[in-house]
Amino acid sequence: MKRPTLADVAAVARVSPKTVSNVLLGRPYAAEATRQRVWQAVEAVGYRVNRAGRALAGGGSGRIAIVVPNLHQPYYAENAERLILALEAEGLTTTLRIAPDGKSGLRAVQGETTADADGVIVFPNFHPHQLGDRAPERPVIQFGGNPSGLLDTVVMGQHEGFEAVTRHLLDTGRRRLALVWNATESGLPDGDRYEGFLAGLREYGIEADPALMAAGSDWDRRAPGFEAMSGLLASGAEFDAVVCINDAVAVGALRALRIRGVRVPDDVALTGFDDTDEAEFTVPPLTTVSPEHQAMVDAAVAMLVERLGGESGPPRIRRTGAHLVPRASSGVPR
Amino acid sequence: MKRPTLADVAAVARVSPKTVSNVLLGRPYAAEATRQRVWQAVEAVGYRVNRAGRALAGGGSGRIAIVVPNLHQPYYAENAERLILALEAEGLTTTLRIAPDGKSGLRAVQGETTADADGVIVFPNFHPHQLGDRAPERPVIQFGGNPSGLLDTVVMGQHEGFEAVTRHLLDTGRRRLALVWNATESGLPDGDRYEGFLAGLREYGIEADPALMAAGSDWDRRAPGFEAMSGLLASGAEFDAVVCINDAVAVGALRALRIRGVRVPDDVALTGFDDTDEAEFTVPPLTTVSPEHQAMVDAAVAMLVERLGGESGPPRIRRTGAHLVPRASSGVPR
């Protein structure tokens, strides 16, 4: 009982294999009657394309590579899940590639490790300039991060999100806001998130205080969150709120605060960014910003499908919104 | 600049394409000198196999489908990551399939949605008897869960793990142990985990108390953990420890306890199972059981590779160990 092929369908529909192929691919110039016969025959024999054959013949594999730094961080896992489901809904199949460092991420984007895919969606962990100056041949969509001008990119509402969370803290009476950040090349915060933070402060006429900024070594939850927060506490700096670059870091920071006996939110308020599942279940639940992940996923998949459909032109940027999700970790002190 | 093919390599090595193929596949009967020439030529032209071609020709796609119910639950995400990396180390590529319910899980195992894979590793969320009575044609490895006798299965140390955690609670003075469980068909706890729990109690001559058992609706962290725990608290039952079926459930339970003002570990001890990343960062950190995930992953991949290598015979079972990871959530009350 072998798997049926195009020829089997063709025999039943009394047309040539090529015509079946044409109908399946939605090519024009196929009489309505033929079209129907073919689809019925497909049903009848239970045909499903052999991707390998199609790929060999030049029709594309229908496979998309999703490149993530890891899966143990909820942000990546949750969005990988959304992407896989959204791509499957488009009839595309997926392959997940783990690229822990910038180098492997780059190789994946450039096709070295993703040769069997028609397109790539990448969570960037490399610096854009490493891409060289020309775009890759296959469609590559960058999911989040700062746009480089080389790749189609979905940009989340980082600026407005951080502005909102900053204002929220100021609105609720906090005044000395610390920052727990990822390490950057310059050693100082930068990018849209920081700009949003500054914009929030500006509304209250407050200056950012470098003494209240701690950078972790990585985006991983433990290193930057726990250690950076511990360092900040040890420095003796005084603050009544902590803005973290993301939820993972905030979870680490929360633990550091706890160990030191600092009460959240009574002594300091704490906020994250991403609205991952775990944020709802920390103790206390974490105030965060929802970057509207589903909208990001939809935008990424839409751009990819357009590119696969032959759309050309310069790299595009799609922006999605972000909104504050206030929870107890930034509650008003008793 | 097309991608080089076998023929290109063959031209450089001055042999036939087939010989190149043989060398690449590690076939016997190839002179050492030829072998070397071929490998050098491969290097020289930068050849990498075209999987589509190989798959079409019957050589297998080298692709393994990993079937998980979801990725937002850390247990699945973390192990999917380990599996992907382990499989890549074997030169296999992976495709992740999300099967939220038993039905889709079943279809994935039976090949309906994983036709392009040479083998499958599945996190079971279906009942074994649904498989019918004959094993699938492709290698399928079951990762965790209860062995059915139909699939190669990696069994984690559930019994010993739950026995250990139960004894740990009893050793530290707890006496009335509640259970927050997943829903089963019978509505009562069952399986190795429950047996382990009972075995632990038995050592202290304590009977399990049905009034202290709460079943959630799902394995997802929110439903069973939070709701089941809330229900148990509302029932007025008295207990000084809570054994949860896994970390995710424990995280939900922790929140329910917190909301009710129950202190952990002062009023009640709380334990999980899985040793997911988040267990280390809850407040307080969660006592749990490590099922030695890496050993499970290694066993699963080893069995799969053996099967791909042509090994036949009846379904096998590989058991891995488990050990207690004591943390503050089961600390001795002050």
Added chain:
DNA sequence: TGCATCTGGTTCAGCGTTGTCAATGACGAG
């Protein structure tokens, strides 16, 4: 010396699909 066997390699066909291009037939225009 003659024949079987082994070693190292080749030739050929075909896997299932699609692109190219040619073929068929109907139909309207001149």
Added chain:
DNA sequence: CTCGTCATTGACAACGCTGAACCAGATGCA
């Protein structure tokens, strides 16, 4: 009535690779 045109379909050759079968030369053995 003939020809050109258009809509529709089919024949054929690839795509890159591997299995089966085969071949040439070297070796072993009686």
